[in-house]
Amino acid sequence: MKLTKRPRRNRKSEGLRGLVRETSLSVEQLIYPMFVWEGNEEQEIESLPGNKRWSVEGIAKESRRLYSELGIRCIDLFGIVGDEKKNADGREAWNDEGVVQRAIRAIKREEPRMMVMTDVALDPYSTYGQDGIVRELEDGGIEVLNDETVEALVKQALSHARAGADIISPSDMMDGRIGAIRAALDAAGWEQVSLLSYTAKYASSLYGPFRGALGSAPKKGDKKSYQMDPANRREAVREALLDEEEGADMLMVKPATYYLDVIAELKEKTHLPIAAYHVSGEYLMIQAAAASGWLDAKQATLEALLSIRRAGADMILTYAAPQVAQWLMEGC
Numbered sequence: 001m002k003l004t005k006r007p008r009r010n011r012k013s014e015g016l017r018g019l020v021r022e023t024s025l026s027v028e029q030l031i032y033p034m035f036v037w038e039g040n041e042e043q044e045i046e047s048l049p050g051n052k053r054w055s056v057e058g059i060a061k062e063s064r065r066l067y068s069e070l071g072i073r074c075i076d077l078f079g080i081v082g083d084e085k086k087n088a089d090g091r092e093a094w095n096d097e098g099v100v101q102r103a104i105r106a107i108k109r110e111e112p113r114m115m116v117m118t119d120v121a122l123d124p125y126s127t128y129g130q131d132g133i134v135r136e137l138e139d140g141g142i143e144v145l146n147d148e149t150v151e152a153l154v155k156q157a158l159s160h161a162r163a164g165a166d167i168i169s170p171s172d173m174m175d176g177r178i179g180a181i182r183a184a185l186d187a188a189g190w191e192q193v194s195l196l197s198y199t200a201k202y203a204s205s206l207y208g209p210f211r212g213a214l215g216s217a218p219k220k221g222d223k224k225s226y227q228m229d230p231a232n233r234r235e236a237v238r239e240a241l242l243d244e245e246e247g248a249d250m251l252m253v254k255p256a257t258y259y260l261d262v263i264a265e266l267k268e269k270t271h272l273p274i275a276a277y278h279v280s281g282e283y284l285m286i287q288a289a290a291a292s293g294w295l296d297a298k299q300a301t302l303e304a305l306l307s308i309r310r311a312g313a314d315m316i317l318t319y320a321a322p323q324v325a326q327w328l329m330e331g332c
């Protein structure tokens, strides 16, 4: 054939493929979500193979190992408490002696270089398993109250800042919470604490394994009155512009792989760095397929994460962070 243009020439060797590669994945782009509970030892999380419920001391030691041996520089903390600590208003969330607050201090003591991000939302502490404060309705339904919830989230965020959090990450999807938390942090002298907003968090089927790990599934109703409708993309831009205006430092799209178009859209329509959360269901689908021998976990995980980067995400939250760090060190 007389072809002057042969795109395959750019794929002919590993060296050439390396030269023309458009997207890369590196350990400094990873954020590792971790769970801390009040137990004194570690417990495997059945729904998230390879992940654990850590004790406060355990998570501090593990943070040091993750940082020094694997180069993981940011973890995202989720607290797990027993039913006796749950309330209708989730007030355990802003207890300065709560499990997350103690874990932040322990991690910072053990490995001060580790960036500690914390999740702000009431669901782990709410008897309803809802992210906000609930009002029971006469028809037996519930309403998740916006403005009352924002007040509670501000208390939770301040408590995390006092404990030493570097980045606060509200995952609740209430209106106006970024502006309110930013103002409260600044007024208290925490203007250096960053805000990573869950900007476009969808009401997804993929959070099941996470809720299993926390025991935080909604007891009543669902989360569709605050998490976004999976059918919508333009609405994500509206949320993003509001968060940018309210003072967010970074925006998040969640889940990641089903929402690559949303990642690309926010990257284009805003000036802020974009994070994407490869959530528990996305992780588990690969793990389960790999456990039955149908997929190669390493190849499938790296391809998923690369696609998230290609779509425009600057950073990725993933339960596979330690494995990925190891693979990257080995040259993949």
Ligand code: PBG
Residues within 6 Å of the ligand: 119, 120, 121, 122, 123, 131, 171, 172, 206, 207, 208, 209, 210, 211, 223, 278, 279, 280, 281
């Ligand atoms: C709750 C929260 C959820 C996740 C992170 N923060 C679950 C939910 O909204 O019900 C999901 C994470 C995952 O599935 O990996 N505020």
